[in-house]
Amino acid sequence: MPEDKKQHDATEHEAPEKTEEQDATSPEQGEMHPADAADHIENLELAEQIALVQGMDLPHAAEAIAEMERHERIDLLEALPRELAAEILGEMATDDAADIFDDLDEELGDKILERIEREDREEIEALRGFDSDSAGGVMNTDALILDEKLTADQAITIIRREVADKDIEVPYYIYLVDEAEHLVGVLSMRDLLLAKPGSMLSDSFHDKSLVAVTFDVDREEVAHLISHYNFIAIPVVDYEDRLLGVVTVDDVIDIIHEEATEDMQTMVGAGADETVDTPWKRSVGKRLPWLLVNVANSAVSAYVVHLFEGTIEQMAFLAVLMPIVANQAGNTGQQALAVMIRQLALEKFDRRRSWLAVLREVRIGLANGLLIALCVLGGVMLVTLNPELSFVMALALLLDMVIGALAGSAIPLVMKELGRDPAQASSIFLTAMTDSLGFLFLLGLAQLFLV
Amino acid sequence: MPEDKKQHDATEHEAPEKTEEQDATSPEQGEMHPADAADHIENLELAEQIALVQGMDLPHAAEAIAEMERHERIDLLEALPRELAAEILGEMATDDAADIFDDLDEELGDKILERIEREDREEIEALRGFDSDSAGGVMNTDALILDEKLTADQAITIIRREVADKDIEVPYYIYLVDEAEHLVGVLSMRDLLLAKPGSMLSDSFHDKSLVAVTFDVDREEVAHLISHYNFIAIPVVDYEDRLLGVVTVDDVIDIIHEEATEDMQTMVGAGADETVDTPWKRSVGKRLPWLLVNVANSAVSAYVVHLFEGTIEQMAFLAVLMPIVANQAGNTGQQALAVMIRQLALEKFDRRRSWLAVLREVRIGLANGLLIALCVLGGVMLVTLNPELSFVMALALLLDMVIGALAGSAIPLVMKELGRDPAQASSIFLTAMTDSLGFLFLLGLAQLFLV
Numbered sequence: 001m002p003e004d005k006k007q008h009d010a011t012e013h014e015a016p017e018k019t020e021e022q023d024a025t026s027p028e029q030g031e032m033h034p035a036d037a038a039d040h041i042e043n044l045e046l047a048e049q050i051a052l053v054q055g056m057d058l059p060h061a062a063e064a065i066a067e068m069e070r071h072e073r074i075d076l077l078e079a080l081p082r083e084l085a086a087e088i089l090g091e092m093a094t095d096d097a098a099d100i101f102d103d104l105d106e107e108l109g110d111k112i113l114e115r116i117e118r119e120d121r122e123e124i125e126a127l128r129g130f131d132s133d134s135a136g137g138v139m140n141t142d143a144l145i146l147d148e149k150l151t152a153d154q155a156i157t158i159i160r161r162e163v164a165d166k167d168i169e170v171p172y173y174i175y176l177v178d179e180a181e182h183l184v185g186v187l188s189m190r191d192l193l194l195a196k197p198g199s200m201l202s203d204s205f206h207d208k209s210l211v212a213v214t215f216d217v218d219r220e221e222v223a224h225l226i227s228h229y230n231f232i233a234i235p236v237v238d239y240e241d242r243l244l245g246v247v248t249v250d251d252v253i254d255i256i257h258e259e260a261t262e263d264m265q266t267m268v269g270a271g272a273d274e275t276v277d278t279p280w281k282r283s284v285g286k287r288l289p290w291l292l293v294n295v296a297n298s299a300v301s302a303y304v305v306h307l308f309e310g311t312i313e314q315m316a317f318l319a320v321l322m323p324i325v326a327n328q329a330g331n332t333g334q335q336a337l338a339v340m341i342r343q344l345a346l347e348k349f350d351r352r353r354s355w356l357a358v359l360r361e362v363r364i365g366l367a368n369g370l371l372i373a374l375c376v377l378g379g380v381m382l383v384t385l386n387p388e389l390s391f392v393m394a395l396a397l398l399l400d401m402v403i404g405a406l407a408g409s410a411i412p413l414v415m416k417e418l419g420r421d422p423a424q425a426s427s428i429f430l431t432a433m434t435d436s437l438g439f440l441f442l443l444g445l446a447q448l449f450l451v
Numbered sequence: 452m453p454e455d456k457k458q459h460d461a462t463e464h465e466a467p468e469k470t471e472e473q474d475a476t477s478p479e480q481g482e483m484h485p486a487d488a489a490d491h492i493e494n495l496e497l498a499e500q501i502a503l504v505q506g507m508d509l510p511h512a513a514e515a516i517a518e519m520e521r522h523e524r525i526d527l528l529e530a531l532p533r534e535l536a537a538e539i540l541g542e543m544a545t546d547d548a549a550d551i552f553d554d555l556d557e558e559l560g561d562k563i564l565e566r567i568e569r570e571d572r573e574e575i576e577a578l579r580g581f582d583s584d585s586a587g588g589v590m591n592t593d594a595l596i597l598d599e600k601l602t603a604d605q606a607i608t609i610i611r612r613e614v615a616d617k618d619i620e621v622p623y624y625i626y627l628v629d630e631a632e633h634l635v636g637v638l639s640m641r642d643l644l645l646a647k648p649g650s651m652l653s654d655s656f657h658d659k660s661l662v663a664v665t666f667d668v669d670r671e672e673v674a675h676l677i678s679h680y681n682f683i684a685i686p687v688v689d690y691e692d693r694l695l696g697v698v699t700v701d702d703v704i705d706i707i708h709e710e711a712t713e714d715m716q717t718m719v720g721a722g723a724d725e726t727v728d729t730p731w732k733r734s735v736g737k738r739l740p741w742l743l744v745n746v747a748n749s750a751v752s753a754y755v756v757h758l759f760e761g762t763i764e765q766m767a768f769l770a771v772l773m774p775i776v777a778n779q780a781g782n783t784g785q786q787a788l789a790v791m792i793r794q795l796a797l798e799k800f801d802r803r804r805s806w807l808a809v810l811r812e813v814r815i816g817l818a819n820g821l822l823i824a825l826c827v828l829g830g831v832m833l834v835t836l837n838p839e840l841s842f843v844m845a846l847a848l849l850l851d852m853v854i855g856a857l858a859g860s861a862i863p864l865v866m867k868e869l870g871r872d873p874a875q876a877s878s879i880f881l882t883a884m885t886d887s888l889g890f891l892f893l894l895g896l897a898q899l900f901l902v
C-alpha cells in the first residue's frame with residue numbers, strides 16, 4: 001500500500017482555491033471543485049465531454065470522473081481512448097477505480113486494466129475481490145501508515161516530505177503498525193502536533209481498544225459504527241489485524257444515502273439504485289417483475305371477492321365499502337412498515353425488542369382501528385340507515401386494520417430473520433394481505449349476518 | 452464565542468482509551484465511549500439512571516446524555532436534581548444543550564437555564580433563536596477561531612496551550628477572522644503543520660472562494676453541501692459574513708438519517724420522528740389525523756363505486772376486478788413516488804428536469820401498463836371467456852397505471868412548488884387518485900360497453 005498517494009479530498013475545505021494554485025494552466029477546470037466539475041461534465045453531450053476531459057490534466061480529470069454519476073462515468077470512459085482511460089483510472093483513488101471496473105464492460109475493462117501500472121493494477125484487483133457490500137468493498141487503500149517505532153518529530157518530517165513532494169492531502173488519522181504490519185494504534189494530526197518531539201509513537205499511541213472492522217463486515221454496519229462513534233474514518237483489517245485500508249466518513253455518507261434510497265424504492269418494487277437519470281427501459285425491467293408479483297397477489301384478493309359474487313349481487317353496496325376497508329388497513333400497515341424499516345436501518349434488533357415493536361404497532365392499530373371504525377360506523381349508518389351493515393363494516397375495518405398493523409410491523413422482521421432484505425417488496429406483500437383479508441372479513445361477515 | 456471549549460468528539464478516534472486517561476476515578480464509565488455510555492444508561496430504569504449519572508463526572512455525564520435518545524434524555528433530565536441538570540447542561544456542547552432546552556418543559560427549562568453561567572446561557576439562548584431546521588439550528592458554536600494576523604507558529608502555540616489547558620479536542624478546521632470578525636479563511640491542522648513558521652496566516656489562507664452558509668440556510672441544503680464537497684465541517688455566518696458557528700459532518704449524518712426517516716414515514720402519514728420507542732399513544736395521535744384524511748379520500752372512491760351500483764348488480768364480476776385495477780395502479784404510482792422523493796432528497800430540481808422526470812415515469816408507466824394489461828387481458832379472457840369485459844378491464848388498468856405514474860411523480864413536485872414537504876402524505880393522496888379514477892375507468896367503461 002503506497003503511503004497516502006491519492007488521498008480523498010475530504011480534508012481539504014477550501015478546494016476551489018487550492019486547485020487553482022495547483023493548476024494555473026487550465027483555469028476553467030482549475031477553479032472548480034471536483035464535485036462541481038463532475039456536474040459540469042454531466043451536463044455536456046458525450047462528444048463535448050470527451051473533448052473537455054482530453055484537455056484536463058490527469059489528477060483533475062480523475063477526481064471529477066470519480067464524482068460523476070455511475071452510469072454517466074461509464075459511458076464517458078467507454079468512449080475515451082483506451083490509453084487515456086487507463087491513465088485516468090490509474091490516477092484515481094483505488095476504491096473509486098475498483099468501483100468503475102465493476103461497472104465497465106468486462107472485455108474493455110481487462111484491456112484498460114492491463115495498461116495500468118503494476119502496483120495500482122494489483123491494488124485495484126485486490127479491491128475488486130471484496131464483496132461490494134462489505135467494508136473491503138468500500139474502503140480505500142490510501143491510508144497514511146507509520147512504523148510505531150518512529151518518534152513524533154521523525155513522523156512529522158516524513159509527513160511533510162510526502163505532502164510536499166506529491167502535493168497530496170494528509171488524512172485525518174495516521175495509522176501505526178508494528179514490524180509485522182499489525183495495526184497497533186491510531187493518531188490524529190492533532191495528536192502528532194501535541195506529542196513530545198522525541199517520544200516514540202508507540203509509547204503514546206499504542207492502543208488496545210482501537211475500533212477497527214474486518215474486511216467482511218457489512219457496509220451498513222461500518223456506516224453504523226462511524227455514525228455511532230462520530231468517527232471520521234475507521235480502519236479495515238484482515239483476520240490477523242493487518243491494516244488493509246480505511247473507510248472514510250464521506251464514503252459513509254454515500255452509503256447512508258444509498259441504503260435509504262434502496263429501502264424506500266425496493267419497498268414498493270422499484271430498482272434499488274434507480275434515479276431520474278436511469279434510462280426508462282432499464283426502469284421498466286426493474287419494476288415489471290414486482291408488478292407481476294403484484295398482479296398475482298391481486299388475483300388472490302380478486303379470488304376472495306369472486307367467492308362472494310353472489311353476496312355482492314344481492315347487496316351491491318358492499319362493493320362500495322370494499323375500497324374503504326382495503327385502503328384504511330393498507331395505510332395503517334404502511335405506517336407500521338415505514339417505522340419498522342427505518343428502525344432496522346438505524347439499529348440492530350434483538351428478539352425481545354422486535355416483539356415489543358410489533359406489540360406497539362398492534363396497539364396503535366387497535367386504537368386507531370377503534371376510532372376509525374367508530375367514525376365509519378356512524379358514516380355508513382347515516383348513508384344506509386342499516387345498523388347491521390354498519391356494524392359489519394366497522395368490525396371488518398377494525399379487524400383488517402389490526403391485521404395491517406401486525407403485518408406491516410412483522411413482515412420486515414420476518415424477512416430479516418429469513419436472511420432477506422427487510423424492505424424488498426414489503427409494501428406489495430402487505431397490501432396483498434390487507435386486501436384479501438379485508439375483503440374476506442367484509443364479505444364473509446356480510447354473508448353471515450346480512451344476506 | 453469561546454475558543455474551542457467543548458468540542459464535539461469527532462476528531463477523537465480512540466475514544467475509549469482517551470476517556471480512561473482523563474478519568475481514572477470512575478473506570479466503569481471512563482472506559483466507555485459516550486455513545487456506548489448513552490446506550491447503557493438507556494437500558495436502565497429511571498432510578499438507576501439517576502444514581503449512575505450522579506456518580507459520573509460532569510464531562511462524561513454531559514457527553515453521554517447528549518448522545519441519548521431524545522425522549523429518554525428529557526425524562527432523565529427532568530428527574531435529576533435541578534442543580535445537577537444545570538451543571539450537566541452547562542458542560543454540554545451548546546448546540547446539544549439548545550436542542551434539549553427546546554424539548555424540556557418550558558417552566559422547568561427556564562429554572563434550569565437561570566442556574567447556568569452567563570456566557571453559556573447566552574449562547575444557548577442565541578442558538579435557540581434559530582429555526583431548528585436551519586444551519587443556525589444545527590450548528591455548534593465551539594469553533595476554533597484565530598486572528599488572521601497571527602503567524603503560523605503563534606497559532607500553533609495558542610492551539611497547544613488551549614488544548615493542553617482545557618484537555619479538549621482540536622477541530623478539523625481553524626477559522627481565520629479579520630479585525631471586524633469577518634470570516635476570511637479556513638485552514639486544516641495539516642495546513643498549519645506545513646505552513647512556514649514565521650508566515651502570517653492571512654498571507655497563505657485568506658480565501659475569497661471559501662464555502663460558507665448563512666444561518667438561515669435549510670439544514671438539508673447544509674447536508675447536501677457537506678456531502679457534495681466531502682467536507683468535514685462547514686462554517687455558518689451572518690449576513691455580514693461574521694462567523695456564528697460550524698456544522699460538522701457528524702451532525703450532518705444525523706440530519707441525513709432524520710430526513711430519510713421523515714420522508715419514508717410522513718409519506719404514509721406516520722410521525723416524522725416516530726421510532727419504536729415512541730410511546731404508542733403519541734403515535735396514535737400522530738397517525739390518526741392522516742388516517743382520517745384517508746377515510747375521507749376513500750369515501751370519494753367509494754362514492755365513485757356507488758355511482759355504478761346498478762352496473763355492479765348486473766355484473767358482480769366487476770367487483771372482483773376492482774381491487775386488481777386499484778392495486779396495480781397504486782403500486783405503479785408508489786414506484787414513481789419513491790424514486791421522486793429520494794431524488795428530491797438528494798438534489799435540487801429545476802423545472803426542465805422535473806418535467807423530464809415526470810415524462811420518464813409516464814413512459815415507464817405506459818410500458819409496464821401495456822405489458823401488465825396484456826397479461827390481465829389474457830387472464831380475464833381465460834376466466835370469463837368474455838372478450839368485451841377483458842378489453843374493458845385491460846383498458847381501465849392501462850389508463851389507471853399511467854395516471855398512477857403521472858400522479859406518483861407529479862405529487863412531490865407540486866407539493867414542493869407549493870412550498871410544502873414533498874413527501875407528506877403523498878402516498879395517501881396518490882392512492883386516493885388511483886383508486887377513484889381506477890374505479891371510474893373500470894365501471895364507467897363497463898357501463899358504456901357491457902351493460
